[in-house]
Amino acid sequence: MPIFQDANGFAVKFFIQKDLPEDVQAELCETITSLGGRVETKVPRQGYILVQSGTNEEERLRLCWTSAERPERFFVPYTYVEACKIAGMLLKQIFVEDGAPIPMHIHQSIANVNARSALSQRIMHSGGDPTASAQSARVILADPNTDVFQHLIKLYQGVPDKHIESYLWVKKCVEKSVVVYTPLVYKNPGGRRPGEERTQFTEEDEQNLANWIAAKIPYKETGGRTGNRLYQQLCELNGDPEYAWVSRHTWQSWRERYKKNAVRLDGLIAGIVAQKKPVPGEQGQYGYVRQAEEKQKKPRKKKNQTPSYLDDDFLVGGSKFEGMGGFPPVEGLGEMVMQVPEEMQEIPGLIYESTPGAGPSMVSQTPAEEEMDEEGSEWAVRVGNSPPPMWGGGKRSASTEAENASGSKRPKPNEPSPTRDISIPGDMHVLDQGIHEIANEFRFTVEEVQAYYDRCGEMGRTRTRFQQMREMLSTRFADEE
Numbered sequence: 413m414p415i416f417q418d419a420n421g422f423a424v425k426f427f428i429q430k431d432l433p434e435d436v437q438a439e440l441c442e443t444i445t446s447l448g449g450r451v452e453t454k455v456p457r458q459g460y461i462l463v464q465s466g467t468n469e470e471e472r473l474r475l476c477w478t479s480a481e482r483p484e485r486f487f488v489p490y491t492y493v494e495a496c497k498i499a500g501m502l503l504k505q506i507f508v509e510d511g512a513p514i515p516m517h518i519h520q521s522i523a524n525v526n527a528r529s530a531l532s533q534r535i536m537h538s539g540g541d542p543t544a545s546a547q548s549a550r551v552i553l554a555d556p557n558t559d560v561f562q563h564l565i566k567l568y569q570g571v572p573d574k575h576i577e578s579y580l581w582v583k584k585c586v587e588k589s590v591v592v593y594t595p596l597v598y599k600n601p602g603g604r605r606p607g608e609e610r611t612q613f614t615e616e617d618e619q620n621l622a623n624w625i626a627a628k629i630p631y632k633e634t635g636g637r638t639g640n641r642l643y644q645q646l647c648e649l650n651g652d653p654e655y656a657w658v659s660r661h662t663w664q665s666w667r668e669r670y671k672k673n674a675v676r677l678d679g680l681i682a683g684i685v686a687q688k689k690p691v692p693g694e695q696g697q698y699g700y701v702r703q704a705e706e707k708q709k710k711p712r713k714k715k716n717q718t719p720s721y722l723d724d725d726f727l728v729g730g731s732k733f734e735g736m737g738g739f740p741p742v743e744g745l746g747e748m749v750m751q752v753p754e755e756m757q758e759i760p761g762l763i764y765e766s767t768p769g770a771g772p773s774m775v776s777q778t779p780a781e782e783e784m785d786e787e788g789s790e791w792a793v794r795v796g797n798s799p800p801p802m803w804g805g806g807k808r809s810a811s812t813e814a815e816n817a818s819g820s821k822r823p824k825p826n827e828p829s830p831t832r833d834i835s836i837p838g839d840m841h842v843l844d845q846g847i848h849e850i851a852n853e854f855r856f857t858v859e860e861v862q863a864y865y866d867r868c869g870e871m872g873r874t875r876t877r878f879q880q881m882r883e884m885l886s887t888r889f890a891d892e893e
Contacts, residue, residue: 414448415502423450424502425459431469432462432490443493458484465489465536480511486539495537504589507540514591515544519554521561522579531579538586551575551593553582611660613669620657621666622677626684631692637674643667846871854882 416424426444428437428451440462441451455461455477463470474487486505496503507514516535518528531553535542546552552568554561556578568574575593585591624646629636636642643663649655661669670677840848843865851861856878865874 415496415500416444416447416449423448425450425452425456426493427452427455427459427461428490429461429463429467429469429473431467432464436490440490440493443497447493447497456485457482459486460492461485461487462490462492463487478511483511488539489533489536491533492537495533503537503586505539506585506589506591507535507538513539513541514551515549516540516542516551516553517544517546517549518542518579519546519552519560519564521555521558522553523555527579531582534582534586538582551577553577553579555579613661617657617660618669618673618677618680621670622680622684625670625677626681626688627690630681630685630688630690632678632681634692638667638671640667643670843871847874850875850878854878856882 413421418424426440426449428440432440444451452459455473461473461477463473470487477485478487479485486508488505492503507516518531522528522531532542544550550573552564552575554564554576561576561578564576568576577594581594625637625642628642628645640663643666646655646666647658647663650659658666847861847865848858850856851858861874861878864877865871868874868877
């Protein structure tokens, strides 16, 4: 059957807008006739009026011939004939309501220009108006693969007779020859439906609830019985056969049951606690967690550790030598001899000579000096009230004796003492040279200076310490006139 014939075999009538180009009109007449239709010279009572969209003549025809009394009279673009030929069927005017086209809006989310043009043509060929704005349109067509599609649904979900549809919706309607909007599906907003009975709490439910709280929070003063987490943990056990009863109510219902009946349930819980007598902090109670393991502190390694006998307090020039007055004098030797603790008598580099009935006296000597003393060296050290050594008085120059005889004062104790001539090799390291110079200048052994320098690590501090020590010794053991 030709596509431009109805079910009764009658030809479908067409009226062509008069101001269309003659070649277009001739082509339309030929196509319509070949497909079984008929071209009328006047507007038919029912049929199709072929117009050119956007022209003044189209507007005039619509104003003159649009009537609710003629619902089967349709205004379509003249391309409708070719569209029907391509589709192989008479395209029904489904996007019409009350004799007027359904206003539609093609949203900008459909970005493809060709897709927008084809969609607009398909809407017009089926009787719709794709030129409406988003506010005035009854149907908004958008791309469902964009976020704006869901935004449009939420934006207009409260507006009656407003539909948000996919661009594929037009094709589906045309194929089915009927307009079907996407249906609304009811979504339960939650809560109990009117007339629906809620699950009532039983005595067994309350007993189970009391047992749970007694096990988790046996003593109310610790707090937590009205918190959410206690009852959420209870409902998390619904998979355990022992706690199958928790599924009768939600965790909110269990919590509200306790809150509204706290006085009565607290008494029930107290009875359970009095019977079991749990200790606060037992494993399994709510709010108690395992104490974190204490981290063992690793001992810090001291750099450049020195033996205990080389401690700062026992080095020459250390704090225990700065208070020389703290050592009590030994009877019979006056103030020239001082007692030295036993633990200091073994310090390397210190030689002690004892006098019968008296404590040891401290004399600093090197092994070379010991040999010189044994051979009667001039570097012997005066002990007690014994005569001074050769270098101290036996070999005084004549000029010095003359000055003493004439009543001149001898040098003050704090004046620099004569230095020893300790040869220093030229190829020695600069630090070793400094240590030898300090030992030579203040008449201490190299070992003593070296030991203190290793302790403090500062050459200036080492020099100051031994200078102060020599001055203190000179003042303490000055010869009496």
